[in-house]
Amino acid sequence: MTNKNMQLATFGGGCFWCTEAVFLEVKGVEKVVSGYSGGDAPGHPTYREICSGLTGHAEVVQVTFDAHVISYEEILVIFMTTHDPTTLNRQGADKGTQYRSVIYYHNEKQKDIAEIVLKEVAPYYENPVVTEISPLDVFYEAEDYHQDYYRNNQEQGYCSFVITPKLAKLRKLHADKLK
Template sequence: MPKKIATVGGGCFWCTEAIFQEVQGVEKVVSGYTGGNAPGKPTYREVCSGLTGHAEVIQITFDSDIISYEEILTIFVTTHDPTTLNKQGADVGTQYRSSIFYNNKQQKEIAVKVIETLQPYFENPIVTTLEELTIFYPAEEYHQDYYNQNKEQNYCNFVITPKLAKFRKMYADKLK
């Protein structure tokens, strides 16, 4: 079956969600949480506290006949700062860590390869964590499709819109 799942965290999930919604072959993007150790389904407030161990992530459903897992990860690594530990812009804490949550050994091997291939293009070491995906919890409904629903908000204007412009320029051939 060509339908596959990728789960990544690149800081605030609103940014990564907005990017991957525009990628050819991506069928669905869901903002959520994973990688934590607190019992039960975490809430946004709990994850933002940094005490649950969860990361803000997106889960991407994609058609592997159109785009590969390797291409998904390449776009991911090059559209956020994978060299800052537990930090993206003004967002600081383990919940904002750069992370790839793999589903199987093959995905882990591809993630290692992508990081090794892209490392020479970064001045500092890539610190993206590779973590086995356990349970993915969808975020609250108001976080889904956030950018498209809230383009006028300051965070969207000053953070997400410039990231999207950079992405669209770098990956014009991958746009829907």
């Protein structure tokens, strides 16, 4: 990142295909990379290993954004309102620790902002927010076929029935933040 306004945010909110599709539509977001983080298995994990639930990794996205266009706080508000942060290790039909709601912070300022945002959004949910806040250790980029998944597979059933409704929710709640 050569532009000093560019920052990184890393988080998981279920299937990374969904989260990636959401953030690719957000103004100020330059790049979204699907990947894995938070596990303890040695080496670069594969999708198959992640799906086993045995590596401890979560499906995450790493978002590169221009902080002069959109703030980290705004990124987190969009994240917290486009997935269900009240279900432990689950998003819809996707179950397992790899689908947990998690914010991986890159520095103490991001950690502080994440804690504030979670407190601010919690009253809007009927159930307690279970989103984990943890330091980013390592981010592993997912296999190529996971990148831009929604754009490349919109006709696929999962995309039509799961991702398209999330994008409709994004457009309704955050129209002013979209490209």
